[in-house]
Amino acid sequence: MIRVNLDVMLAKRRLSSGELAERLGITPANLSILKTNKGKAIRFSTLDALCRILECQPADILEYVPDTTESEAV
């Protein structure tokens, strides 16, 4: 599973979702989809803009979380 960690970078940069959406040039509603892991893909143009504005790397935004098919119990 690929997780989008925009919250973390937003917090680090002390930026609100609305502000980021404005700077990205997309509506807050559409940014929200990405931010809440509802998206199924991402355009490189969007990822590029995110990295530029947040001054970070894709690594700071995208995370691969291995699927633990195993029981998961503690």
Add this chain to the structure above:
Amino acid sequence: MIRVNLDVMLAKRRLSSGELAERLGITPANLSILKTNKGKAIRFSTLDALCRILECQPADILEYVPDTTESEAV
């Protein structure tokens, strides 16, 4: 600019493009588009499969290269 660094991970894993394509379940031709930075976006499902097969993180595959609009001279 977002750069796809699949070559590096393929080399590290000593895996050929064809072999990776086969394991991904996509044709070598279509993987090539991604590998040679011809793609404009990527599905999380594909990125997920890449990370799983190559045992790596998106960070190992996707890189943000800041645009140096400045003269670039040394």
Add this chain to the structure above:
DNA sequence: ATAAATTTATTGTTTTACGATAAAAGTTCA
């Protein structure tokens, strides 16, 4: 409570992934 910010939900358009196939180009090796 109420104002502001965020998320959800829809509908519509445009773009892109990815499939499939054929051809071109580049490698390897005898």
Add this chain to the structure above:
DNA sequence: TGAACTTTTATCGTAAAACAATAAATTTAT
């Protein structure tokens, strides 16, 4: 030199998804 193999390029087609726009619902803060 040339056959065998791998990778890339080029098209066409279909299904999927980004992103726009708007309104409504929800959450958070004051």
